[in-house]
Amino acid sequence: MKPHELDLNRAHFIDALYTASGRTNGTYTNLWQEFCADLGANLRDTDGRMILDDCIKAIGGTESHLAEKHAMACMEAIRIHLMKGWE
Numbered sequence: 788m789k790p791h792e793l794d795l796n797r798a799h800f801i802d803a804l805y806t807a808s809g810r811t812n813g814t815y816t817n818l819w820q821e822f823c824a825d826l827g828a829n830l831r832d833t834d835g836r837m838i839l840d841d842c843i844k845a846i847g848g849t850e851s852h853l854a855e856k857h858a859m860a861c862m863e864a865i866r867i868h869l870m871k872g873w874e
Contacts, residue, residue, distance in 0.1 A: 807873040822873065829871045838868055 788796070804822050805815060845860035867874075 804873065807870065825872055826869055829869055833868050838865060841868070 801815065801818065804818055808818060808821070810818070841864040842861040845864045846857045848860065
């Protein structure tokens, strides 16, 4: 990924965090730190079998045999777990 693409992705991610956090004051202070703390706790406390079960359900719901679609569905299931409390 080119540097400008990485910067754009990071900006989009931070904007998504701001929206998901429920903030409305226009400040991003400690947003990343709060997200990292919650992410770590979510990952630590999540049952790996639950994530696997969700990925299996997600793949079953794609109605496609394309690996990329299957992987994207799994990524979405994992993202939901990692973003708990931020949506």
